[in-house]
Amino acid sequence: MSFSASESVSPALVSPGEFSLTNISALPPLKLGIMASGTGSNFVAIADAIAQHHLAAQIQIVIYNNPEASVAQRAQEHQISTHLINHRHFPEREVFDQQIVDHLRAAEVEWVVMVGWMRRVTSVLIDAFPDRIINIHPSLLPSFPGIRAIEQAIEHQVKISGCTVHIVRLEVDSGPILIQAAVPVYAEDTPACLHRRIQIQEHRIIVQAIAQLIQNRHPHNLLLEKK
DSSP states (O other): OOOOTTSOOOSOEEESOOEEEESOTTSOOEEEEEEESSOOHHHHHHHHHHHTTSSOEEEEEEEESOTTOTHHHHHHHTTOOEEEOOGGGOSSHHHHHHHHHHHHHHTTOSEEEEESOOSOOOHHHHHHSTTOEEEEESSOTTSSOSSOHHHHHHHTTOSEEEEEEEEOOSSTTOSOEEEEEEEEOOTTOOHHHHHHHHHHHHHHHHHHHHHHHHHHHSTTTOEEEEO
16 A cells, blocks of 8 residues: 555654643643744644643743744734844853843743754753753654754655654753654655644644643643543
């Protein structure tokens, strides 16, 4: 049997399995800080989940480092505060990260969510939010860390790829894995085609990962229903 990249791929394999949150309206929201460098589609997935009362969370601030990043406009459309911190204006990564930390703390952020953040972080940021920074990466880690993960998957002719949400550590794309989604890779896939398929799953698992954080924060107050 042969398969085509044009065929619908739903659902992908998500591990651990998905769950829905109920009875969350009485919970205090988890205060999130978003860090992004690009289009912000994962930010939109998070913001929409919050607006639809699927997550007991609140986005305090969106920090972006690329003046051309469209995530800024998307955040403004959701009436969420944004702040540009252009990495090109800082000679040292540590000074750049300290600026980020200062703004996250001023916004009273509890957890930091990196969605397409294209800068390597230092211990300045990690130590300010120990084990409270998560990142989404377009591969099934530990395979293909770093840049060009999707291109690497195609170059290596893998048959399955996907995306991963993990706790951030100093080493790039390392740290404990929270959730992963696997998608097939087809012989005719281009990087753009595979990226679109992976991105659909990114939008699912980033929300699920934040839901896990909320569950861990309120283990006795949440009712969890496995799908």
